[in-house]
Amino acid sequence: MRRAYSIIVSAGLAPFLIMGACLVLALSPSLVPGELAGLVRYGPFLLAVLGGAIAWWFNRGQAVFVMALLLVCYWLLVGNGAGFSPDGLAFLRIATLYLIPINLVFLGFTAERGVLNPRGIARMLVLGLQLFVMVMLAGQPDVGSALYQMLDTRFITGGGVLAEIPHPALILSVFAVVVLLIRHKPLETSFAAAIIAITVATVMGPGAIQYGYLAATGVVLAGLAQEAWRMAFVDDLTGLAGxxxxxxxxxxxxxxxxxxxxxxxxxxxxxxxxxxxxxxxxxxxxxxxxxxxxxxxxxxxxxxxxxxxxxxxxxxxxxxxxxxxxxxxxxxxxxxxxxxxxxxxxxxxxxxxxxxxxxxxxxxxxxxxxxxxxxxxxxxxxxxxx
Missing domain, CATH: 3.30.70.270 (Reverse transcriptase/Diguanylate cyclase domain)
Structure with missing residues (x-):
């Protein structure tokens, strides 16, 4: 069992396994027993809190902020705790497709600075300000509707994937995934996988959102596990096993x-x-x-x-x-x-x-x-x- 875990984590297979499992569940929701439906719905909350706590323990500010971003975005879209109108929810759904890749690329390409220090707090405030502005705009029907029309842009007409997601958001997501994968590090790779999961879930429709965020929080948690494994077992200077x-x-x-x-x-x-x-x-x-x-x-x-x-x-x-x-x-x-x-x-x-x-x-x-x-x-x- 220990050897199997080591192979899965060290080879970076966990994100693919998580995303594959969530995709299967999204395509066949009937596979989830009724008594576990609540676990699927609230799973992203649990994984985000767990991952954030672990990241905080290891002083990995990047992962803490990513988990916080995913948790708030998921709560706004599915929890609907603030009671947004349909137009407000439509705006939020579009806005998160821009907000998530932008912030994940930014966090992936900035040096790790921890959490409770001046730079970490500054990042936290910037992220909080973005979310606050997004929520305030979603609560204003006229403004939210106008911004929705602006963000929901299509460069070409067509069906399939191109009809399900704004083209600028799709281009932004592809760009973010590519540059994060170039970094070739466990956390940054998990950020790229999270963007893919949320984009695919959006294309599949509102019913798949919970599975997309379940996969996104799961792969970031897996990235944390791989990062912890690397810190424990791999020598930083030479790249050899320690x-x-x-x-x-x-x-x-x-x-x-x-x-x-x-x-x-x-x-x-x-x-x-x-x-x-x-x-x-x-x-x-x-x-x-x-x-x-x-x-x-x-x-x-x-x-x-x-x-x-x-x-x-x-x-x-x-x-x-x-x-x-x-x-x-x-x-x-x-x-x-x-x-x-x-x-x-x-x-x-x-x-x-x-x-x-x-x-x-x-x-x-x-x-x-x-x-x-x-x-x-x-x-x-x-x-x-x-």
Whole structure:
């Protein structure tokens, strides 16, 4: 179960599963038992509150404000707590199609600043002001009707999708989805999925709105889960899995495996001579090569300039061939030092050990690999010792 959850979250599959499930329910409402109809209707409220609380706990202001925006928009459209007229509701439905993508793009492209600080409070006030103005305009029949006519613009006539949504709103939504996906980050991707969910629900008609917002709040909550997973298991600098992920991988190893410990030769000299920025470049270069080690090897950043590679189902002989090829590739590809007009070589030392019949704990194998790494350094560095 834990492995399945890890695969779904780490691969970013949760938003697609959530949106797919909500689409099926929207197309076939009869699948929802009568006693669960209320859960579907009030689900967006529950998910928005839950997601907002989790985001607040992790100090992720972007997600807090997105959840607040979705919650208020859904309440205005479905809850109808303020008792708007039909014209007012029509205006609100159109206005949210502009308001949501604009704010999600803005929040997705601004740096994370938390919640209860001057910048976070300023964003909260700006968002609140937009919602307040939208509500006030919806309450004025003449003004709301005039704005509705302006926002409900069609550039070309036709049926199908083009007839169900204002064309400027559709263009805005497509633009917002594209630029958010370019960011290629869990939260921003979930924002793009939320826009898609609400746009599709709008096209499907008023009866699908609750499913659209259910999917939107669900995918943002899933994005938060993926972001939390990334923070816990992925190293920010190198993009490799971190030490906590290594612990999980070690617990799942079978009866045959090999483990390598490696580090960058003379790494302290790189930092002292060229600065920590160049040191970071070196670590990212090594990590990039490690991610393509091959042979089923999974690379992890162990700490500092040390890395671990786990070869599940492989013996030391096969792993040594792959690691030696890796060592040569890293040494052959030189690094250009910024502002120095100079290239430098990066070399690594590797220690390798495999499980034998007496090993019951993978960490003991890792310790042996670490001793082999020490032997590689004592023997002159830039080599693999098994």
């Amino acid at each position: 030490r906590r992920a290594l612990g999980h991988a070690m617990a799942e190893l079978g009866s045959q495996y090999a483990i390598a410990m490696l580090d960058v030769d003379h790494f302290k000299k790189f930092n002292d001579t060229y600065g920590h920025d160049v040191g970071d470049i070196v670590l990212r270069k090594v990590a990039r090569e490690l991610s393509h080690v091959g042979g089923g090897g999974k690379a992890f950043r162990y700490g500092g300039e040390e890395f671990t590679v786990v070869f599940a189902g492989r013996n030391a002989q096969k792993a040594q061939e792959l690691l030696d090829a890796l060592r040569k590739r890293i040494a052959e590809n030189k690094i250009t030092v910024p502002d120095k007009n100079k290239t430098v070589s990066v070399k690594i030392s590797v220690g390798l050990a495999e499980r034998d019949e007496d090993d019951t704990d993978p960490w003991d194998v890792l310790k042996r690999a670490d001793k082999k790494l020490y032997e590689a350094k004592q023997a002159g560095r830039n080599r693999v010792v098994a």
